[in-house]
Amino acid sequence: MVLCSLSEFLDTETALLTSADYHSRSQCVHPPSTDSYKVGKHTLSLSQDEVRERIAALRLLRLELPCVPRSESFVGKYIAPVLRVFQDVLVMRREDGSRPEISWTHSKGEYEHVESVRVYYEQGATRTLFCIILFVPQICWPALGTRYMQCSASTLLADFWRRLQSSEHPAFILTTDEHRACILSEYRVCPNFLSLAQYDLRAGRKTLRNLITHLLYQLPLRLFHGRPSLPAMQGVLNCLSQDPDAAISHPSNPRGFRDFDRYTMERSLPDLEVFLAWKEQVSARTSSNPVTVGAKFVVQLDALLSEESLWRCPFPCPVVPRETYDTVTRARRMRDYEADSILRSKTTPISFEVTEVVRHESNTFSQVFFGILHSGDGRRSSPICLKLYLDLMFPVDGKELRDTFGPPLSDLWFDQISVSERLATLHYAEDLARREEAAYDRLREYQGTLIPHCYGFHRFTLSEGITAYGALTEVICGPTVADAEISHWETASQRAFAQHLRHGLRALLYAGVGQGDWHWGQILLPDGAEYRPDQHGLVLIDFAFAFQRFGDEQAPGVVASHIRRGHFALGYLLHMSGVPKDVTGDLFDHSSLHVEEF
Incomplete structure (x- = not known):
């Protein structure tokens, strides 16, 4: 048995689990078929980034799971453990405390050398087929990547999909050889049309376990989301006056905002008017x-x-990460x-x-x-x-x-x-x-x-x-980025500054501090209006509106997702200030976020 987080389990690299080497082909080598199919692209309604954000909210959860060797069966490596975790962790309980059941069946021999897994979910008193997962050892991926498919090997597979769709009506058919995968969401005849989404499972976060979880998140069930749920203010109003224009709770000698009862002002316009009149007077x-x-x-x-x-x-x-720490802590004061x-x-x-x-x-x-x-x-x-x-x-x-x-x-x-x-x-x-x-x-x-x-x-x-x-x-002696001509900097300085800024954001997000209103006035250059790579520092200020977690935003132990993380905002600021996209690259893309940054 091994103890790991949910994201560690799902991110297990394909290379550590696959039982056969992968020999990639760039072109189809099969003879053409008399049948042809038009292939269209499809994306799932809930994106992989959204699913990853939900999984990240459970990063403190530790799961005890069996060690799975690469010699284990396809079902043992992917189906059984993923569906068990999904059922136990990601399917939300009903009011009576029970969870809707997700079940599956496994069969071989429906199609040559193919293993089939049918996934069902509980809908009232009935069991409904959700998807079919096919393990096919040999797939001609170049043919499936074309707009019009005529590969004889692939048309046989497409004909198998057609039979499954017409007889069982699954919402999706996921087909994989462990290295790549595709999800069929629609099959039409006259003319033959396939709506496919393709995935490379050989690197990064797009593992087969993640893809199966992504597919299961399309289930019409109440599933874990990880978003913060802020409780409404609670209170009781003082005795209501017979006069609808009279204030309910008029402070006798207010000295600040907190002397006015917020709960009352939310519900009584006369009380709000008293506050606004006082504010105008004291401000003047x-x-x-x-x-x-x-x-x-x-x-x-x-x-x-x-x-x-x-x-x-x-x-x-x-x-x-060490690189982040070394970057943001240089140039100590x-x-x-x-x-x-x-x-x-x-x-x-x-x-x-x-x-x-x-x-x-x-x-x-x-x-x-x-x-x-x-x-x-x-x-x-x-x-x-x-x-x-x-x-x-x-x-x-x-x-x-x-x-x-x-x-x-x-x-x-x-x-x-x-x-x-x-x-x-x-x-x-x-x-x-x-x-x-x-x-x-x-x-x-x-x-x-x-x-x-x-x-x-x-x-x-x-x-x-x-x-x-x-x-x-501390007084920071240096201009803000708003006062610096970063569009005139050398490309090397722009790139290094963007990297430094991204590391600074990463340090904040790892600490759970989400700056919600980024602007250049919040970023200071303590070493002057120029920026020297690997030497100069930068300073972030103004956290009065920074989002933080206090543990009551979700269920116990859930690290609720930040409403805003700031990566898009900082990338936008750089581009609007004249730093080209080819300089920043993917630094501020959603894919750059670590699990700890959600």
Whole structure:
């Protein structure tokens, strides 16, 4: 017996299981037949990438399976183990706890040297044929790859498919010699037409076990999907007023978004109006009294830790490939010893003095300042960065929020807005701070290389008693990619930068951090506006909206799929910035994703 993950089991290379050597032919060597067939291409409704994503969500599951030698039968290597695992793991239970049964039968001799497996599924009280799997030792693959097939050997096989289709009506017929495979989904006569999908099983992830699983995912059963299922907010409304225009829960002295009950605002337009009026007033007042150079904020150390429940991913952080680690951790930068010393000693009062206003404006999710820390005993740090989550200046679109209370634009499902989604665009400062803190914790081994050094998440008191959570981080001296002319770089620099960026994304995804809103302003070049391969580093910032897993998105032990992984977005940014596709190659294609990146 061997203990392995589901993906390891399915990815077992064909070369380790096949019992015969493969002699490939590039052309058909058989005489032509009097019959001819038109061959059309077909793809399964659920793609291989989608199936792989679902399998990846079960990567922590360990299966105890028998070791299968290559001398084992076709059924013993592929059919029995795959169908057993599919039945036990991927078919979802009914409400009574049982699973619909998937069964199969095996026969030989229906056609010369052919083994046949019929796969059935339980549909109510009946057993329905789903597919037929044929093991054919010799197949003329060049003939099946043509648009019009006249190969005498292949037309005999096609005639066998016709008899099976007309007599038993399977949804699919999978035919394989262990090295390649094809799936027949449609057979028409007058004229003869075959709808085929062909697969090379000799390399990579396209193994026969994976292909059988892919085919089984076309079953009309409730099957495992691995997508996150976010629970709706639960609560109880206060006593309703007789006046429909009266607010239900009006806070007496609100100081931030969290003083307004979100559950109530989702269900009461008057309460939402109270919030919007307050937000407009405090935002205008705060904007009229901006922070300037020389301002000092009192620092309440580690306030996020002491006041909020921190978000932690329960899943282990897998080790990244060595090439990825070496790439993203080169060009290390030193921590600010004095800042660490001031924060550790807790010699109060500790303050942050603004020396540069980087971003301070309304309708932004963070205010950014450079400055220095002062301790109570007179010590000063080197310049560090403060990212302040000041909800009074967050963007809030009142019209958009009000519109969610109106009738839907149409009866179509995508125009329906549930009550729990009415305030989906309303973000709370505490949530942004907790997301960013969780990302820095999860990526802590990359501080000082791929991400800035972090000096903690604290509460800062501004003028007029306004307080907000903020993150103290390293100042990165270098431009953003948005300010660099990457289209003018040498091709070698463009290619190396794209590879570095892909490794950076891989490090994030392995850690379970999915950046949901990539743009060039989040990527810094600490060594200047040029990029030297194998020497320069890059720094990723801004994780306040980074998706992470907290273990409750799916069933226990299921690593729910990220809603967005960012590979397409980064590839698009590179191409829009003038980096040709032949430079990036398949770096940002879906096929580049490792199991640990889903």
